Amino acid sequence: MTTMMGRGGGMAGEPEVRTAAGAVRGRWRGGQAEFRGIPYGRPPVGGLRFAAPVAALPWEGVRPAVAYGPVAPQSGPAVTSDPSRSGAAGTPADADADADADEEWLTLNVRTPDLGAARLPVLVWIHGGAYIAGASSDPSYDPAALAGAGLVVVSLNYRVGAEGFALIEGAPANRGLLDQIAALHWIRRNIAAFGGDPERVTVAGQSAGAGSIAALLTVKPARGLFRRAITHSVPGNHCTRALAAEVTTALADRLGTAPTAAGLARIPPRRLAGEVTALGAALGDHPERWGRLARTGVPVCPVLDGELLTETPWPALAGGRADGIDLLVGHTRDEFRLFSVLSGRHGTGPDGTGGWTDEEARAALELFAPPPHGADAYRAARPRATPGDLLETVYSDALFRMPSLRLAEANAAAGGASYLFELALAATEFGGVFGACHSLDVPLAFGTLGSPTGRQLFGERPAPEVRAVSRELQRAWVRFTTSGSPGWAAYDPGPQLTRVLDTASSTVRYPERSSYEIWRGHDPAPFDLP
Known part of the structure; x- marks a missing residue:
């Protein structure tokens, strides 16, 4: 009807x-x-x-x-x-x-x-x-x-x-x-x-x-x-199951109940959600207990439970245990910049280049660079980088950029067609401090530049080049949803063709070459107990 x-x-x-x-x-x-x-x-x-x-x-x-x-x-x-x-x-x-x-x-x-x-x-x-x-x-x-x-x-x-x-x-x-x-x-x-x-x-x-x-x-x-x-x-x-169980135990202990469905069901949902917030804020105080999870501030995420999820997506696809499909995948150039700026740490150092310390950069490299030599490789690839530059690069890579790139590669290995992009267009507001940060792509793809988020990033009157990138990304979504191709060549491990969306967009070899080399052969590892 x-x-x-x-x-x-x-x-x-x-x-x-x-x-x-x-x-x-x-x-x-x-x-x-x-x-x-x-x-x-x-x-x-x-x-x-x-x-x-x-x-x-x-x-x-x-x-x-x-x-x-x-x-x-x-x-x-x-x-x-x-x-x-x-x-x-x-x-x-x-x-x-x-x-x-x-x-x-x-x-x-x-x-x-x-x-x-x-x-x-x-x-x-x-x-x-x-x-x-x-x-x-x-x-x-x-x-x-x-x-x-x-x-x-x-x-x-x-x-x-x-x-x-x-x-x-x-x-x-x-x-x-x-x-x-x-x-x-x-x-x-x-x-x-x-x-x-x-x-x-x-x-x-x-x-x-x-x-x-x-x-x-x-x-x-x-x-x-x-x-x-x-x-x-x-x-x-x-x-991992072990880490996820430890998180639930910590939540239950804070609430004075058992870490079971029956015990937690006695806790009102909003109170439980508030305790997740509190635990997330406390993770960083105990890296010896939480390992890499401590650096994320987020205590829950998908669990390798052995039933629905038996392994992470990258080896499942690359190992032929799942079929590839048509996949449009990408990331922004400066993924972690959003979190760095919102925490008040980017651009606040004595030299104006970043407020992260040598110790924080060292910890980020030790925890998130791929073993055994990833930390040294990052320093060698960026010998003049500030601590903030190193920290933002390894967090951008480990948390978003390399998982996206590796998914494109794994899907192609599984027989699918992967189309890769990087958004390099920078936000125009606040002096451009956000760069091409995490979530910048959302109002561009939906064409919602007039939304609160769009205005915060691109201003009340977005520049013509911003509108042009928004139109290109929208067209890519529509073409891909309709036909399976966004309008540029599929990713292949050889030429590694990648669409870089910017004031003058182009299709080039994957632009984050040093990060690619550091992560070659390394899939994102699940968070586990230290």
């Missing part, structure tokens, strides 16, 4: 679609039909807390789908109120919703340019947020421009923090990934009713969203649910 635009261009009522669980009514926005907050799973609370996702119950009548669903409790230093309840992206909070609505964390949103179309390509966005935060309602993810280019765009919420990724005795591991798989099953069953083609689904994500997709590339329950993947700034974060 659908309600369409009239032939004269007017609106014949609000758009309605019947899904497998019941009918939903959305809104027309800019000539496109948008549906927000559609449940793909039951609220994972009460008896379903810490359980694998369970399909949403059917409903009678027509369900309003005009407000974003609430997000799982958020953790981290930048936690704010739930954007979905405060009118983010122009959406008012639903004051009439019943109390249980705040626990409907498993919802998704669909924006379609043509409800009456058949088999439009589908782009599914999985948000980032370090596995502890994030929401599909972020204004940076406004799908209007991509839908206007002919894509059906889906975005989803999933469990984050301890609810989604803590290893808990008596509960399945990696519940956040299981949520994403459940959403992809919903899309396969229902997207045709919105004009999309279930056989032409591309998953896309940045940061933790990209890391999630890297995992989904290799797990059996996700096979056949998507055809292509776009991954920006793939993180290398995975935990």
Whole structure:
């Protein structure tokens, strides 16, 4: 059941679609039909807390789908109120919703340019947020421009923090990934009713969203649910079972309960999320206990549980235990600069080149450079680098750049077509101090330069070259989602062709040559107990 635009261009009522669980009514926005907050799973609370996702119950009548669903409790230093309840992206909070609505964390949103179309390509966005935060309602993810280019765009919420990724005795591991798989099953069953083609689904994500997709590339329950993947700034974060169990024990000890599903279920979700924030802030005080995890400030991430995830994505693909697909993967040039600036450390030293100390740079190299000689190789490759330069380079490489590059190589080894890019365009605000930092690519790809994040990075009136890069990246997404090629040559271990997006974009040999040589043959290693 659908309600369409009239032939004269007017609106014949609000758009309605019947899904497998019941009918939903959305809104027309800019000539496109948008549906927000559609449940793909039951609220994972009460008896379903810490359980694998369970399909949403059917409903009678027509369900309003005009407000974003609430997000799982958020953790981290930048936690704010739930954007979905405060009118983010122009959406008012639903004051009439019943109390249980705040626990409907498993919802998704669909924006379609043509409800009456058949088999439009589908782009599914999985948000980032370090596995502890994030929401599909972020204004940076406004799908209007991509839908206007002919894509059906889906975005989803999933469990984050301890609810989604803590290893808990008596509960399945990696519940956040299981949520994403459940959403992809919903899309396969229902997207045709919105004009999309279930056989032409591309998953896309940045940061933790990209890391999630890297995992989904290799797990059996996700096979056949998507055809292509776009991954920006793939993180290398995975935990061993031993380390993940130690994190859960620490959380439970702080809360005075047992590290089990029964024990933690007695803790209100928001209180548990707050304890994840507190533990993350305390990790750095005890590197002897937490090892490399101490330097991230994020206590939970995907776990090598031996069931859903038996190994990290890189050896799984390169070793032929997973099939390669069409993959568009890339990173920014100055990934770690964002965190360096936000911590007040970049550019604050006596010489103006950086506030990181020799000791901090040495610790970063010892912990994150590939063994056994990576630390010496970084110093040899950059003999005049300041401590800040060395630290930012090794963190950029270990946390995002090399996991992205190695994923391109592993996917190609598995028989897929990988297309690699580096974003070198620098932010223009604050004197350009952010450089081409982590997350700079998001408003460029979505064409949301007018969003709060876009304005903070590129100003109220983005320069023509910024708009040009945004158009190029959007076109690459649309072409790749539609045809499997973004418009430049596929990556090959020989020529290593890489698209560098900048004021004058070009396709060249992979530009971070010294980092490539240092990391040759080294995949990101999972975090483990020291």
